Amino acid sequence: MEHGSLSHNGESHIISSDLGGRRGGWITFPFIAGAVAGLTIAAGAWLSNLIVFLIQEFNVNSIDAAQISNIANGCSSFFPVIGAIIADSFFGSFSVITVSSCISLLGLVLFTSTVTLDSLKPQPCVSGSELCEPTSNIQYAILYTALALASIGLGGTRFTLATMGANQFDKPKSQASFFNWYFFSIYTASVVGLTVIVYVEDNVGWKWGFGIGGIANIIGLAIFVSGTRFYCFDKPKGSPFVGLARVVVASARKRNLQISSESKDYCYHGDQGMTDMAVATPSKSIRFLNRAAQNVEGDVKPDGSIAKPWRVCTVQQVEDFKTLIRIMPLWSTSIFLATPIGVTSSLAILQALNMDRHLGPHFKIPASSVVVIVLTSNSISLSVIDRFLCPAWQKLTGRFPTPLQRIGLGHVLNVLGMAAAALVESKRLNIAQHHSGDNAPMSVLWLFPQLVFVGIGEAFHFPGQISLYYQEFPVSLKSTSTAMISLVVGIAFYLSTGLIDLVQRFTSWLPDNIDNGKADNVYWMLVVIGVVNFGYYLVCAKLYKYQNVKGTGGNPDSDCDK
Structure with missing residues (x-):
């Protein structure tokens, strides 16, 4: 800040x-x-x-x-x-x-x-x-x-x-x-x-x-x-998704067209800031999409405007669509990063309901309030990252940490959080199954380490993702880029719902009373998923090339989150 x-x-x-x-x-x-x-x-x-x-x-x-x-x-x-x-x-x-x-x-x-x-x-x-x-x-x-x-x-x-x-x-x-x-x-x-x-x-x-x-x-x-x-x-100004849909439709309708290497054969009408055709020549990657911007007879009016919007689109729209395709593998890793968080947020509340939530003789922590530890550790971590870690990283390396580096560290912390949750739940179940009633309930404070890990991890990977999408998304999709995290979280919550449903259907780990189950096995399963997803992320990050190099690091005037 x-x-x-x-x-x-x-x-x-x-x-x-x-x-x-x-x-x-x-x-x-x-x-x-x-x-x-x-x-x-x-x-x-x-x-x-x-x-x-x-x-x-x-x-x-x-x-x-x-x-x-x-x-x-x-x-x-x-x-x-x-x-x-x-x-x-x-x-x-x-x-x-x-x-x-x-x-x-x-x-x-x-x-x-x-x-x-x-x-x-x-x-x-x-x-x-x-x-x-x-x-x-x-x-x-x-x-x-x-x-x-x-x-x-x-x-x-x-x-x-x-x-x-x-x-x-x-x-x-x-x-x-x-x-x-x-x-x-x-x-x-x-x-x-x-x-x-x-x-x-x-x-x-x-x-x-x-x-x-x-x-x-x-x-x-x-x-x-x-x-x-x-x-x-x-x-x-109209949804940019319409332009992206036109790329798919136009390229499909022209699938048999021979791809041209001449810039004069492509449509540039409406591309803002493109006065030099050579600069706007379609890229060679994912070449089959270039057909969508290639002119054929009747596509363009004599004045240069587009006559058939669903048969031809601009070069810029094609390049914007390619940018989204390139970043989608990285985006998909975020879904499996957020899914364990959805499972943990629900299970932590159920665990808290069966734990000793007293702080002193007169105050009892509401079960749903344990999740506030995630937010608190997140807020504190954001301040530490912004004021100390980023400047220290710049002094050591000469550049700010890139969005991909921040997301990667978030992956690691998330896996550690799931492992801590598995160990704590194993201990809680052992106490619950060997002590009837409330003779020796486990304190809810034992849930704090796993929630702190999750909060710190979010402080790294969520801002890192926002920075990546805002930096890399096409100009026409800058507003939508800020909502991509919301889309990730939404899909992740539905996947976590399906995951819990599968666990209930094929195992006995999650009965109605979790004291009679094996929720620690669910956490260990999330650890395995997290490790595999982290490996997938490393491959995607290694193969990804920044489209907008400015602000990714090295610029002393750039913001840490950029």
Whole structure:
């Protein structure tokens, strides 16, 4: 982060308006940060404690509750990509954020209704009995509607806010500084959601927790809208994915065309900043795609404009598509890097429910709050990396660590975290299976090392991935590049759900009561997956060549995260 980056640094967009005032720049950050904080706290009210909520209020067994939580996390991570596409293509970021905030509020209203009106939830299980009143179809319908609305609302705000905030700046270094402060706001608000609100839900009442979340949602929306007169608004320019789809269609339709080596045979109309055809000659890699930009009779009008958009596209669109193909193997390694995190976040909560969570005689840690250790270690690690490790690395090597190096270290730390989790769970099961009741429960503090490893690992690989995608993605996809991490997390949560389902189907490692299972074997399985995935990552990283060398290292003025 830049020192004094929140002060006015003279960078703001100046546009003509009736007010004659300045728009954009750091003056917009308090409104963006306030909205992020409010909406993140609102999301924490339902998402952070969802497993416990389903078990206690809807009589869902523990493994099924973990699966539903993973699906909800996956949806919340998929929707940002959809929100980014809608914002870029049709309505703009401001409209998508405003509408999504209202949808999020509706979801919280439904959640509050389920714990306020007895008819919207089943009666609690009889103490000491395994007989529980089944949940009705109407009750499930209300629950899943609340989950869907809240997930859509969260998905349409979080990364769209990041894109809108970054669009308030012109200089890449200011954008990088904005992202640092932006994620700091998210982490801080997430800690509040995982501690204060979860504590209120567990000890005061669910309706109070959901109510606080609803109020935070309203405040966040109000703060965001109040900054309207300071924002720069980017007009939707159509989805860049349409251009990429045209590459696939056009190359398929021209699959029998002889590839030309003459630059004059290719279409350059609409390629911005390309005045020299020789510079824009299609690259020789993945040559079959070059057909998509090759002109044939009737493709181009006499004035040079494209007559048949789905038969020919520009050279730049072809090169953009090639760039995505080159980076996809690296991107795929991130999916299997995030999948163990999804499994761990669910299992850690189930472990905590069966452990001694007392700190002193009067305070008991809410089970869902143990995940705050990941966020805390992540935030601390980000500061240490930014202020100490990166400068030290530069002094030793003469350059900043590259995104690929940071991601690689994240892989290693993630594997270590899974190994620590396996060892701790083995010890916990040994104690649980040899001591009946609560005579000798294991302290929840034993979960901290594995969560710290995961948090430190995230501090390396998630920012490294964001830096890589933002640096390497085509200009037309810069906004979408920030949502790629969300897409990774979404796919990973669905894979973790499928993985747990497979484990339940073919093994006895994860029964409803994990004290009777072998969850340590699940962690060891994740260690093996992590090691194999790390080997795959090393191969992909070795073969990958940076498309945008500037900022990858060696430039003393470049930001550490670039």
